[in-house]
Amino acid sequence: MPQADRLIKIQNRLNAGQLLRRQALLDELEVSFATLKRDMAYVRDVLRVPVRFDSERNGWHLDSSAIADGTHALDLKLREDEIRALLVMQHLLSRLEPGGVLAAQIGPLQRNLERLLDKGLRAPADVARRIRVLALGARRLELPHFRAAAQAVLRRRRMRIVYRARSHGRVEEREVSPQRLVHYRENWHLDAWCHRSNGLRIFSLDAIEHAQVLDDAAIEMPDADLDDQLAKGYGIFAGSQVQMARLRFTPERARWVSAERWHPDQRGRFDPQGCWVLELPFSDMRELVMDILRHVPEVEVMWPEELADEVRRRLEEGLRRMRGAG
Template sequence: MNRTERFYRINNLLRGMSAVSTTALLNELEVSRATLHRDLEYMCDRMDIPIVYDHAKRGYRIASPTSDSVGHELPGLWFNSHEVHALLAFHHFLDNLEPGLLSPHIAPLKARIQALLEGKEQTLTEISARIRILPQAMRRSEPACFQLATHALLARKQMRFRYHGRGRDDITTRVISPQRLAHYRDNWYLDAWDHGKRALRTFALERIREPLELKEDTKDISEKYLDRYFSESYGIFSGRPRRKAVLRFSPQRTRWVADEIWHPQQKGWFEGDRYCLEIPYSDDRELVLDILKHGSEVEVLHPKSLRNTVFEQLLRAESQYRK
């Protein structure tokens, strides 16, 4: 039995009984008293599991949780695939934050995640070499902007800034009430109430210039309304879905797409060896890009406006190669 397996046995025994004697632990683990003490010390010091010796019960137990305590887990070997991915992704995310973004605050958190993931047989370096998380199209945000936006969001204060919109390539002055900060496809976005537009809008954080936190309190929007507005449509574009796209994929691409989640409210079905996918959307810009990446392996069946948009994009792409 290796050390990681012993940790697992110890954890199960302590959580399953009010107290476990030293003799019971030694018999279960088949190790020396010195090895048992080293294991208990490691679990306390490196994994923050509050193991104490209860003199009244003459055995070891896990201390009762306090109001501000957090959950305690074992090394990454015992996590399921979703938990391992979440921890690795979060550790990778912390490693790749721009210098100065949250540097004074994240070092203890990174150390805690590393302790959770590491065991005797694997270090975080070894895990990271074997399990890769690849960011895509990440854009750099200014640390000062991130910090100010986060502070205004949590302090519930309005912000004023100049915003460079990529679509029209223009710069406008905005006064907003921050509602949520979203990390989507490796980039940061700020969901907010735009006081000038009198509507909810989403702002790419790296396009914000000259941000300033104001003294005025934010306009409060209900969580239910925010969920409906920002989550029901496709991708980063918000708003109530006005249309439903129906896509049909080739037999070859079906083998991949049939297992993918494009949208929480999507519907899918098979037509012979082809897969059809129905997706709600309000703005087709991001959806068109995702359709185009499948090239000739997908056909837009509905609506006609989306079909025409994709067709026009394909014609323009073709013209680039006819020159």
């Protein structure tokens, strides 16, 4: 096995939190002990992975103290243009994500990239000066439990959370099996199997008041099941009763909306009048109504009738409030 393949395999196992037992690793990589020692030294000294040998368990593992203080950062063999591209991506993410929940995790990587640029300290400043991202209207969130949720998702562990549900405002404790993290409209959400309600649920991370990663293994849900139950509706609202909506936008607005993606399963076409007719599924109309109202008066809800009624009700209520305020 080539050295590059061996190093990738070793790093992936270490990052997954595994103990790499010496004899098992020798058998798997089919190398001598001297070669294995050189590989582990390369991982530790060149790639700067904080790996330690545990003589009692006769294997290598990641140094937990280096992971906790954020000094563990992978040193990659990249061209200068690739490093600069990664710095640009980090800058864009820091501007697009006003909560800054990934800053602590990305910071060590950015410092390593700067070092690889051979003291290219001008690179981050140049990126910030030349590339601007205007995140106006974005919510600034404090998500203290993002790291715990990410750890549980990636290591496939259960979590115990204290959650304040927005629908009724009550605080509840739940044990969940996290499936995936979803970033949607300036917030992070956790798709998880709830052991109390015995079903899939979506938890907004900013509504989690306490989180604890447990030692118990999480229940694993197939991606197809997750998509079938959580991704068929519109936006973040899930539901099994899915129906189709048909919207028609004026020719003026069609020039923008025809290029937008409202739903992965949407269908759109221009009618003879140049209007953009958009069809898309939804299971809960709340978020869809808000998006429709953004385009008033240049949008018409063709069907279903209950969706059109809800849009009219919101407009009439808004007019009453405006008249009352006047």
